[in-house]
Amino acid sequence: MQRPLILASTSPYRRELLQRLRLPFDVVSPEVDETPLPGETPQSLAQRLALAKAHAVAARFPDAVVIGSDQVADLDGEPLGKPGDHARATTQLQRMRGRALIFQTAVAVVCGASGFSSHDIARVRVVFRPLSDEAIDAYLRAETPYDCAGSAKSEGLGIALLDAIDSDDPTALVGLPLIRTCRMLRAAGVTLL
Template sequence: MNRSLILGSTSLYRRELLQRLQMPFEVASPEVDESPLAGEAPWALAQRLALAKARAVAAAFPGAVVIGADQVADLHGQPLGKPGSHERAVAQLRQMRGQTVVFQTAVAVVCLESGFEQSDLAPVRVKFRQLSDPEIENYLRAEQPYDCAGSAKSEGLGIALLESIDSDDPTALIGLPLIRTCRMIAAAGIDIFARPKARP
């Protein structure tokens, strides 16, 4: 049975990443409260929200294979969310300069009809340079990464903020770990390499 694939996210970054697989998919917005629970570790928050997003969209499309994802920047056990404003982004980058931040990127795949459910975590260790205040200001004015966890876009100018990146899934830092995603959607029954046959 050919199941449709749905990305349970409105993130442009995740949509662009999934498009790399050159396969058809739809996008649906998950209605999920992203507030952390009291005392919840950043990795646990990311994994819980990824699964909650996939389940929320799967409830509306029970026959589809649904991908949910979430990312939380983890600074010594403290979660850093999306800044949402210039002032908060400045504060985040000041906190992170010279520090190692773990970007906890979680992905979940759910198909209600088949009873399939898997989730996984792809942590990315990122060492930030010892950034000056003018560097922080100039970066934020140039790229305005206010919708990004940790206030930096590593796929853009934000790479200049970093000293090193340590990850076994190179797209995880952008928001969707494609190696893990491919493995999970294949296990859910999606043939990643199948293409429509050309008409004779």
């Protein structure tokens, strides 16, 4: 018998990605403080939060297989989170124009009852075009990506902001690296096909 599957995230983007696997799952808010620790690197932050989210929900549902994930935009070692509003999104995109950055997307799979715990991280290198202030403003008003790390949705109009995307897990940039997630779910005993 397959264990229940839970996505420890309220992100609609992660929910949509996980639905691609055609597995029944529930969504539970992990209620984890996402404040970076002093001196924490973007990679460490993403990994810590993915594990914390998975463990927080697994503690409440020990028989379930729980997926936690987090994404941090990494601009030369500085974590860029979700902007939250137009002004911060404008500042983020102005800083990123004409530059490459790394989106660190961590995923963790945990099951309290079986003791299973695994985590991994996908690094997606993204090169932004040299963007004018007018282009940035037009994009933000059209798509309002204020809940996205790095202020851009590559799965939507945000693709027009970019010169290149380099990744071995194409869904990682949207927020959940499904290739890695599938690998961990199989190891946790979840049947995918």
